[in-house]
Amino acid sequence: MGASIFPIFFFTMVWGGVGIALPRMVPNGPQQRLMQVVLMITGACCWLFWLCCYMAQMNPLIGPRLSNRTLLLIAQQWGNPLERF
Numbered sequence: 001m002g003a004s005i006f007p008i009f010f011f012t013m014v015w016g017g018v019g020i021a022l023p024r025m026v027p028n029g030p031q032q033r034l035m036q037v038v039l040m041i042t043g044a045c046c047w048l049f050w051l052c053c054y055m056a057q058m059n060p061l062i063g064p065r066l067s068n069r070t071l072l073l074i075a076q077q078w079g080n081p082l083e084r085f
Contacts, residue, residue, distance in 0.1 A: 007054065018039060018046070023035075026039070
């Protein structure tokens with residue numbers, strides 16, 4: 001499974017909108033800067049979390065669990081016969 005450009009582009013635009021466009025729309029008030037920073041940090045953190053989860057699916061650290069029979073057949077097909085226990 002390889003990376004597809006559409007999900008990366010789409011979610012970058014969504015979280016970029018949260019982190020760049022929404023802070024510009026915050027109404028004036030005593031907490032305006034705080035709300036802008038919160039939106040920027042939210043956009044950056046959510047995008048980074050999504051990207052890490054998406055990339056982890058491309059090369060998982062834990063593979064499928066195979067039965068002993070399947071492992072023996074694979075080893076035999078690849079020319080590395082294993083002994084039965």
